[in-house]
């Protein structure tokens with residue numbers, strides 16, 4: 099008997115042709131999985147469709163769209179035993195990158211067909227589910243600038259342009275961070291709480307190495323004194339994230355905890371998994387293993403060697419001498 103799943107598809111996500119993309123998904127999945135397909139509309143969001151699917155008692159929910167769609171649909175399956183599949187077709191596709199899921203339609207569908215699942219942590223931010231991260235201050239302002247129109251015109255570069263523009267309006271705010279056992283007060287331009295984050299989410303990279311199934315959240319504080327400091331801090335975060343080292347600048351701090359209560363003065367905008375959701379204060383709590391996600395069976399291993407293609411290449415195996 100075929101497997102079955104509810105497919106929730108956002109027809110306006112990303113920059114591709116939705117008819118062609120839906121046809122591709124159906125062509126790959128339908129030979130093995132009976133799909134019940136629902137399209138999101140301006141009025142009916144992915145979370146409404148996903149909650150309805152959970153009510154109907156489906157075996158699996160597959161969401162296809164940008165990070166906003168994936169996150170909204172994931173909300174409905176937190177804490178259930180329903181397997182969740184993702185097919186990214188958005189601008190940033192941070193969800194797939196952070197969890198090591200292919201971000202091509204073919205690769206993502208193949209992962210779902212393989213059927214391997216893993217439990218990953220999620221969090222609740224003021225009662226809204228959070229799979230990736232919550233950004234307070236700078237990041238939220240940047241996301242707001244990179245609107246639908248800018249993303250359609252520039253794709254991923256819309257975020258870069260918005261970030262550069264936002265540097266001109268850099269402002270500091272006072273922040274109080276309460277964990278299970280401490281209250282920390284400082285000032286900052288950006289505070290980011292991450293469950294999982296792709297390397298491109300530089301403001302989340304204080305600890306360099308976010309673990310999505312450790313039952314903990316990572317908070318990064320970035321507090322540059324001026325625009326030049328902000329550029330230097332961002333570059334440092336980018337470098338440390340790519341080399342896997344923790345940051346070493348006085349204007350960047352990070353800590354790890356199960357939950358954070360964050361208040362700011364004045365109130366700051368908050369972006370949750372790519373969507374502006376309101377302003378501070380926020381309370382963010384980790385839900386260990388709260389999502390069961392279709393993941394690739396074998397993690398992709400970075401090649402440690404590449405010699406093919408070099409000019410006049412010869413490789414001679416040496417006799418190994420026993421000691």
Ligand SMILES: Nc1ncnc2c1ncn2[C@@H]1O[C@H](COP(=O)(O)OP(=O)(O)OP(=O)(O)O)[C@@H](O)[C@H]1O
Nearest residue numbers: 111112138139140163164165166167188189190191
């Ligand atoms: N049929 C539709 N028509 C117009 N808007 C829609 C429709 N379906 C969903 N939406 C809106 O799309 C938004 C979610 O977009 P999503 O995050 O999936 O894509 P994206 O913006 O391309 O991706 P990314 O967040 O990676 O940049 C939500 O605000 C939702 O209300």
